[in-house]
Amino acid sequence: MAVNLAANPSFFLPFHQIHHNSTCALQTRLNFPSLAIPKYPVASLTCANASAASTAAVSAEKEEVLPPLDVSEINRKSRKWAWRGYTISYLVYPEGSSDVDAVNPPLLLVHGFGASIAHWRRNIPTLAQSHTVYAIDLLGFGASDKPAGFQYSMEVWAQLILDFLDEVVQRPTVLLGNSVGSLACVIAAAESSQSLVRGLVLFNCAGGMNNKAIVDDWRIKLLFPLLWLFDFLLKQKGIATYLFDRVRQRDNLRNVLLSVYGNKESVDEDLVEIIRKPALDEGALDAFVSIVTGPPGPNPIQLIPKITLPVLVLWGDQDPFTPIDGPVGKYFSTLPAQMPNVNLFLLEGVGHCPHDDRPDLVHEKLLPWLSDLPVS
Template sequence: MIATTPSIVTQSETQTWIWQGFPIAYQALGTQGPAVVLVHGFGASLGHWRKNLPVLAETCRVYALDLIGFGASAKPVPGPLKPGEQVEYTFETWGQQIADFCQEVVGGPVFLVANSIGCIAIMQAAVENPAIAHGVAMLNCTLRLLHDRRRTTQPWFKRFGAPLLQRILKQKWIGKAFFNQIAQAETVRKILLKAYIRQEAVTDELVELLLAPAKDPGAVDVFIAFTGYSQGPLPEDLLEVLPCPALILWGEDDPWEPIAIGRELAKFPQVQKFIPLAGVGHCPQDEAPELVNPILRDWILSTTQSVDME
């Protein structure tokens, strides 16, 4: 079942795909060339690709997808999967959502492109469903520094402070109060100004794009569920078994995911290129689209030619 509604985010319409009984939002643009699926990071949505989708659509068929729990997609109650009622907010869930989207909506293998936590989700999709991915491109992949298996390498205040904060936030009234403090325009702007090096990229439009879904019923429960999630795969777990080539782009000045640690990912044989982006923060696709778009376009087209020759 697919429905369409006008969108001011891109030169496209927001469409609805029903997955596991839940409405999922996506946009599509472009009529020819290889298929590309764009996946956002934590707290973001398909609108975070508004500067990329139209440009990539000049040579590709491009889709931008809202993960369940984010953007205009459904935000069901957290819990073991019950179609139409609840889901677990894990990378396994998002990976399966992406894989099913590629099969049911796109109708074949794609290039998967993502930012932040979306990078783990697209690798999970490719590892569990190798036939869907020609390649993955990752922009400032989350290193999951607060993962249970990472904590021994962290400073003492992070080793003990993060689990304590997670337990506190699971108290629903505390978690809701904390979320309501974050879900304010000025707070969102301050967070973005830390994540973005190019301050001029933090516009009122961007703040509203990220803030609007926080007003949806269920948004606070999604936030609490994910902030308490310290299990699941690490990026190196998935890169080790990734069945397709990978491209990694990294804003050199990312305050959340240090490039010095991120460079370790380039050692995996599936990583064809690791490209640092000078003077850029955590969300290169939005902060520096004039750098990112040509790199993605050229990599997708060159990789497509390699696939066609096989």
């Protein structure tokens, strides 16, 4: 079976989740005949919490649109933190103490697969007007260490987040995550026993670390043999190197991003380079193979019921990897009716990375929710 890397290599980046549209995603990895699998659209989301919050957000005064933080400034201002013998890169913005520190909780931004701190460049200036903002490169990504032979897992990233809150932030914090970063935040919030987490914001939460996440969908189970074959191929050093070299080519990365962003104008050269540059680091290939072929880790469906903190879920309705009508998306869409601490908004015309795809729509929902958080 020929590997078609000229097509969108969608097993890389934060966009590798297999779901209702699993056949389409797999066809971008392997060249085999099309299978006709229907997709069942979600006509609307009807939940009282989301409706009330939406009305408040629309009536609220619109925030000034701020320019994104320059990538070079992010790189220059990023700091290093020693964690269990590894070096972790993080940003705090603005630097130094400010008046908001005494009033509003800090925020910690956690990127998705293949991304880094700079993926939040369009959000940090706006959020920093009312909060101290931290952003972190997870182990294996961005400017953080990529140790050879390391066995990555969702649990490792969740523990990294909790230790960062305990050692660096040292205040109850609101966690904001995208894709697998969302899932890492969910695990951290579910496991936190020291009141380190004040709230949770999830942008298109992943169902697991990779495409072997256990979900109740017969179409995914039907494709499992092909997925295990793909894992086997990736564990062959020569094949993995060839695939990874093709994956990190600029044109391939741009094509992947265009396929998962609703707003194509957000796919600029900065974004392509944000994804591409860390992929050139020594250890990036090992991280890629370990993450894609490793165990998927805890499922959010089992974890969310343990969380009583305020939760905001923002979901792009054009996400081809974790669609709102897929198993994980359907689960999250039912939560507002079952859990009063959960609010959900479906963002029209938005893809897998809402915070970078349409930051204006995200801030319209996010800022009022942050301002309404109960005082600790």
